[in-house]
Amino acid sequence: MTTALAASRPPTSIGLQSIAGRIGFLPALLVALVAGMSTIDPQFYGVINILNILRNASFLAIVACGQALVIIAGGFDLSVGAVVALASVVTAKTMAVTAAAFPGNNALIIASGVAAGLGCGSVVGLINGLCVAKLKVSGFVVTLGTMSATAGVGLMITSGIPVYGMPEVFVKGFGRAQVFGLPTAVYVALAVIIIMMFAQRRTLFGRYVYAIGGNVDAAVVSGVSIQRHIVGTYVTSSVLAALAGILLTAQVGSGQASFGGDRMMLQSIAAAVIGGVSLRGGVGRIEIVAISALFLTILGNALNLLHIDSRLQPVFLGVIMVAAVALDELSRRRKPRV
Amino acid sequence: MSDAELSVAAKETCKDTGHARWLPAQRLWRAMLPIALVVLLLGFAAVDGRVLSPANLLNIAQQTSYLALFAMAQTVVILTRGFDLALGPAVSMVSVGTALAMAGATASGHGTAAVLLAGLGAGFGLGIACGLFNGVVIAVLGVNPFVATLGSYNIAIGVATTLSAGRPVQGVPGLFSQIFYGGSVLGVPAAIVITVTVGLILHLTLVRTVFGRSLYIIGTNPRAAAVAGLPVKRILTLTYMLCSVLAALGAIMMTARTGSGEPNLGGSLSLQAIAGAVVGGTSLAGGRGGVGTAVLGALFVTILSNGMNLTRIDGYVQMVVLGAIVIIGVLLDRLRLERSQ
Numbered sequence: 001m002t003t004a005l006a007a008s009r010p011p012t013s014i015g016l017q018s019i020a021g022r023i024g025f026l027p028a029l030l031v032a033l034v035a036g037m038s039t040i041d042p043q044f045y046g047v048i049n050i051l052n053i054l055r056n057a058s059f060l061a062i063v064a065c066g067q068a069l070v071i072i073a074g075g076f077d078l079s080v081g082a083v084v085a086l087a088s089v090v091t092a093k094t095m096a097v098t099a100a101a102f103p104g105n106n107a108l109i110i111a112s113g114v115a116a117g118l119g120c121g122s123v124v125g126l127i128n129g130l131c132v133a134k135l136k137v138s139g140f141v142v143t144l145g146t147m148s149a150t151a152g153v154g155l156m157i158t159s160g161i162p163v164y165g166m167p168e169v170f171v172k173g174f175g176r177a178q179v180f181g182l183p184t185a186v187y188v189a190l191a192v193i194i195i196m197m198f199a200q201r202r203t204l205f206g207r208y209v210y211a212i213g214g215n216v217d218a219a220v221v222s223g224v225s226i227q228r229h230i231v232g233t234y235v236t237s238s239v240l241a242a243l244a245g246i247l248l249t250a251q252v253g254s255g256q257a258s259f260g261g262d263r264m265m266l267q268s269i270a271a272a273v274i275g276g277v278s279l280r281g282g283v284g285r286i287e288i289v290a291i292s293a294l295f296l297t298i299l300g301n302a303l304n305l306l307h308i309d310s311r312l313q314p315v316f317l318g319v320i321m322v323a324a325v326a327l328d329e330l331s332r333r334r335k336p337r338v
Numbered sequence: 339m340s341d342a343e344l345s346v347a348a349k350e351t352c353k354d355t356g357h358a359r360w361l362p363a364q365r366l367w368r369a370m371l372p373i374a375l376v377v378l379l380l381g382f383a384a385v386d387g388r389v390l391s392p393a394n395l396l397n398i399a400q401q402t403s404y405l406a407l408f409a410m411a412q413t414v415v416i417l418t419r420g421f422d423l424a425l426g427p428a429v430s431m432v433s434v435g436t437a438l439a440m441a442g443a444t445a446s447g448h449g450t451a452a453v454l455l456a457g458l459g460a461g462f463g464l465g466i467a468c469g470l471f472n473g474v475v476i477a478v479l480g481v482n483p484f485v486a487t488l489g490s491y492n493i494a495i496g497v498a499t500t501l502s503a504g505r506p507v508q509g510v511p512g513l514f515s516q517i518f519y520g521g522s523v524l525g526v527p528a529a530i531v532i533t534v535t536v537g538l539i540l541h542l543t544l545v546r547t548v549f550g551r552s553l554y555i556i557g558t559n560p561r562a563a564a565v566a567g568l569p570v571k572r573i574l575t576l577t578y579m580l581c582s583v584l585a586a587l588g589a590i591m592m593t594a595r596t597g598s599g600e601p602n603l604g605g606s607l608s609l610q611a612i613a614g615a616v617v618g619g620t621s622l623a624g625g626r627g628g629v630g631t632a633v634l635g636a637l638f639v640t641i642l643s644n645g646m647n648l649t650r651i652d653g654y655v656q657m658v659v660l661g662a663i664v665i666i667g668v669l670l671d672r673l674r675l676e677r678s679q
Contacts, residue, residue, distance in 0.1 A: 078609075119359070137668050138622050144609060145665035152657030159654075266423075266488055279482045311499040318492030325486075326479040333480070 084260025092255025121242025175250025437599025441509030465586025555626030
């Protein structure tokens with residue numbers, strides 16, 4: 001841990017400082033963490049551990065990408081954790097019901113389950129977006145409300161009991177499968193990141209999201225249709241959360257209302273913010289958020305491997321999170337304003 | 339800036355926030371939440387007569403006093419455009435710390451007074467430490483309140499579970515529970531007495547002192563507050579400390595109720611307290627709200643869940659209803675604000 005913290009101290013020479021300013025502290029922290037862990041514990045770079053890290057990082061990265069988009073547009077999505085749970089439950093339940101009606105028709109069963117999961121995600125996103133955009137209620141409050149409601153619906157459907165009855169091929173052939181040595185979730189996450197990067201840089205939607213988050217009034221005056229794009233960010237966030245829920249369901253093999261939750265929500269916001277997304281809106285890049293999700297996952301893994309008492313681990317997470325953002329803030333302040 | 343000038347500025351903000359003049363239509367909008375409360379109570383009473391029984395009304399008042407205290411704590415920081423996600427875990431941490439200190443003092447053979455002092459000292463000490471951390475990170479280091487208190491959220495959870503080894507801490511003396519839970523003044527339970535007293539003091543602080551008025555100024559326009567010469571960093575730090583001290587008081591009262599230090603006492607209290615404050619009409623945009631909005635919101639949420647419990651509405655359905663209420667409450671509040679402008 002000491003190595004990671006030492007490496008994160010602001011560099012003194014001017015050349016180093018400008019480099020750190022350009023790429024941020026995060027990649028340096030990540031490299032230091034990986035290098036430090038590799039020397040301390042050879043288990044860290046074992047194949048099983050690396051696959052484990054990548055898989056967990058994929059779930060977090062997918063959710064964090066959506067969260068980042070909402071934050072860049074100047075909003076907040078507290079409901080992502082609950083959407084992960086709801087999508088998991090709905091997907092598993094739909095598959096179980098379809099399997100009972102059309103036994104053996106795996107393509108139909110899986111398609112209906114995935115469609116239902118993504119569908120309920122987009123419904124929650126639509127409610128969030130419409131409340132924020134049309135009714136002008138703050139995103140924090142709207143998603144606080146839908147978080148409670150969504151979690152309630154998930155528990156109502158299952159009564160808190162895991163849902164089984166998904167086709168074998170969905171679990172063994174997709175959720176737990178590996179393609180070219182990597183879990184399928186990693187490919188899905190990479191696809192999401194690439195699509196989101198493209199959307200951010202090359203599409204009107206992406207550019208407008210920055211414009212809205214940077215200065216709403218200016219965006220309105222420039223003729224950007226604010227409402228449509230804000231709804232778009234919330235729907236994207238919820239659909240991505242639902243996607244993560246479906247992937248988790250496929251890996252575990254049952255739909256559970258306990259997936260996601262507050263922890264996933266807080267982690268996705270932490271990943272976005274440590275990844276340089278400004279909570280004031282208008283600033284942030286998806287690829288850095290993905291790196292930040294990887295960093296948080298590796299950090300949790302490292303604390304486990306170092307045998308740090310699981311009760312004490314949140315303390316480290318909290319301190320490092322605050323330190324990372326505070327250092328970033330201080331380095332930005334030191335930079336001369338152009 | 340002299341104190342006189344400051345108080346003039348404070349009066350200006352006071353006018354802006356709508357405390358000065360009420361037109362009849364505004365009065366109606368303002369009375370909406372209290373009316374909704376009465377309708378809600380009568381509605382539940384129509385389904386089940388026990389809702390309006392004196393025993394249940396006292397029960398509601400007692401339950402409300404805890405949530406109201408936490409909503410007040412949250413309101414203080416929300417006034418300055420912040421919030422405190424760490425409130426819930428801080429409650430757990432204070433509960434565990436208080437119980438451990440009292441158990442330790444009892445074990446080393448101290449007198450009752452010393453044991454109680456040790457417990458209160460540890461509880462408020464942890465609260466102050468948590469608030470100081472939040473305040474310094476937010477005000478001095480300039481970290482966003484969400485991230486800063488998310489950090490202390492994790493830290494407080496870690497401290498609470500490590501200190502208690504994840505188990506309830508026994509050894510809370512009976513006298514402690516008697517003072518902060520079982521006791522009563524003129525027949526009014528201790529929890530209500532404490533919350534009403536603290537609420538009155540906090541209200542006077544917010545409305546009548548320079549410190550209180552500066553919270554509204556900072557929330558309404560932080561840049562103007564800084565330009566006007568307010569020591570914004572110091573005030574913000576104090577605000578987060580005040581928030582955590584109020585949370586610590588609530589934690590001590592809840593520890594007295596359960597009779598043990600609970601590492602999970604805080605649970606989802608952070609968001610519940612924010613919901614309570616916001617439903618009552620506290621604006622997350624800062625500068626609008628007070629003790630009244632916090633108490634109203636807490637009362638509303640408590641009556642709703644009490645009524646749904648008595649009318650046997652499924653717990654999961656209650657979550658959905660509460661979620662919808664939060665959104666509707668804020669929506670109505672926004673409409674009310676638009677009307678009054």
